[in-house]
Amino acid sequence: MVESVKNLSEKLSERGIRPSYQRIKVLEYLVQNRCHPTVDQIFNHLIKEIPTLSKSTIYNTVNLFIESDLLKPIGIEDNEVRYDIDTSDHGHFKCESCGKIFDFAIDIENLTTEDLKGFRINDKSVYFKGICPECLKNKKDNKKI
Amino acid sequence: MVESVKNLSEKLSERGIRPSYQRIKVLEYLVQNRCHPTVDQIFNHLIKEIPTLSKSTIYNTVNLFIESDLLKPIGIEDNEVRYDIDTSDHGHFKCESCGKIFDFAIDIENLTTEDLKGFRINDKSVYFKGICPECLKNKKDNKKI
DNA sequence: TATATATTTGTAATCATTACAAAAACGATA
DNA sequence: TATCGTTTTTGTAATGATTACAAATATATA
Numbered sequence: 001m002v003e004s005v006k007n008l009s010e011k012l013s014e015r016g017i018r019p020s021y022q023r024i025k026v027l028e029y030l031v032q033n034r035c036h037p038t039v040d041q042i043f044n045h046l047i048k049e050i051p052t053l054s055k056s057t058i059y060n061t062v063n064l065f066i067e068s069d070l071l072k073p074i075g076i077e078d079n080e081v082r083y084d085i086d087t088s089d090h091g092h093f094k095c096e097s098c099g100k101i102f103d104f105a106i107d108i109e110n111l112t113t114e115d116l117k118g119f120r121i122n123d124k125s126v127y128f129k130g131i132c133p134e135c136l137k138n139k140k141d142n143k144k145i
Numbered sequence: 146m147v148e149s150v151k152n153l154s155e156k157l158s159e160r161g162i163r164p165s166y167q168r169i170k171v172l173e174y175l176v177q178n179r180c181h182p183t184v185d186q187i188f189n190h191l192i193k194e195i196p197t198l199s200k201s202t203i204y205n206t207v208n209l210f211i212e213s214d215l216l217k218p219i220g221i222e223d224n225e226v227r228y229d230i231d232t233s234d235h236g237h238f239k240c241e242s243c244g245k246i247f248d249f250a251i252d253i254e255n256l257t258t259e260d261l262k263g264f265r266i267n268d269k270s271v272y273f274k275g276i277c278p279e280c281l282k283n284k285k286d287n288k289k290i
Numbered sequence: 291t292a293t294a295t296a297t298t299t300g301t302a303a304t305c306a307t308t309a310c311a312a313a314a315a316c317g318a319t320a
Numbered sequence: 321t322a323t324c325g326t327t328t329t330t331g332t333a334a335t336g337a338t339t340a341c342a343a344a345t346a347t348a349t350a
Contacts, residue, residue: 018316018327018328020315020316020327020328020329021315022328022329023328026152038306039306039307040306044234051330052329052330053222053330054329054330054331055307055330055331056308056309056329056330056331056332057328057329057330059239059306059307059308060328060329066312073223075220075222075272076220077220077224078218078220078226078338079306079338080305080307081306081307088221091258093264093266096267099302102260102261102264103259103260104258104260104261106182106256106258106260111251111256111271113236113250114250115247115248115249115250116238116247116249116273118278119238119247119273119275119276119277119278119281120275120276120281121238121273121274121275122241122274122275122276123273123274123275124271124272124273124274125271125272125273125274126256126269126270126271126272127220127259127263127269127270127271128253128261128269128270129266129267129268129269129270129271130264130265130266130268131264131265131267132209132264132269133219133263133264136263136264136265151306160343163296163297163347163348165296165297165298165346165347167297168297169297170309175330183337184337185337195322196300197299197345198298198299199298199299199300200296200338201299201300201339201340202299203299204337204338204339205313215320223307223334224307224337225338226337226338244320264296
């Protein structure tokens with residue numbers, strides 16, 4: 001699914017965000033690279049196309065997108081924030097071996113508890129950690145040696 | 146429930162951690178202050194009792210405790226890590242207004258998904274954010290003015 | 291007691307993120 | 321289209337949590 005610049009521009013305008021060249025490029029990267037990138041990854045990719053790009057712009061832009069509910073920060077890592085353009089409810093699994101982050105479907109809607117009666121819940125996050133199938137396989141292979 | 150220094154010392158020894166004075170004091174603070182403190186909070190409290198205390202020691206100690214499954218880091222905040230001495234399964238709610246963190250019971254054990262077939266899951270975290278009852282009440286009160 | 295080992299301490303380094311001001315781009319208006 | 325005000329981008333400096341590391345101290349063992 002390739003989204004045209006026109007669509008991306010409209011998506012920004014809908015949310016009251018002026019569709020500057022940099023903002024469109026950041027959104028385009030996020031839509032096309034759904035690997036939950038860090039600011040560094042976004043920056044290092046786009047600097048090739050936009051030589052004058054500043055890392056500040058990436059920070060400004062992702063924070064703007066977050067405020068407009070266009071993007072969700074993922075706090076599964078301790079050291080750096082990752083970003084997810086898919087704002088629908090789902091969980092995140094981080095492989096402790098390769099570091100990759102996987103999405104998984106989970107019924108977050110019905111995730112409730114008596115203990116939070118009287119609380120207003122704005123956001124729910126579900127983070128799992130462990131080892132992904134590929135890394136498990138490699139581990140097994142290594143044992144044979 | 147007051148835990149004696151002897152019990153705390155034994156708890157450390159059980160896990161193969163030498164019960165130094167600083168380690169016992171950190172563990173004591175964690176057991177008695179279950180507010181999910183930051184390194185700074187632990188340090189600022191204990192410096193009163195141990196004037197020579199270094200913040201490095203707090204970092205060393207909490208990381209040691211985490212490796213020994215005596216303590217769990219909570220990554221619900223973006224900027225700093227909090228620590229939970231209660232390592233049993235439960236969720237964490239962070240009030241976006243007062244910043245307080247609340248524990249809540251939730252059936253994490255049965256939180257599963259077809260999507261993670263073949264994955265080894267080592268750890269599950271459930272983080273909710275929103276407004277706690279007290280802050281909701283204050284908000285309402287302020288509107289009356 | 292002497293010696294080896296573990297722990298603590300203090301400082302320097304790291305690194306992601308934010309703050310801020312100057313420069314550049316943009317938009318509206320005449 | 322030229323001008324003026326506003327928004328956005330950029331680059332650098334500042335911040336702040338955490339880690340690295342080496343010297344000092346405490347502890348265990350022989």
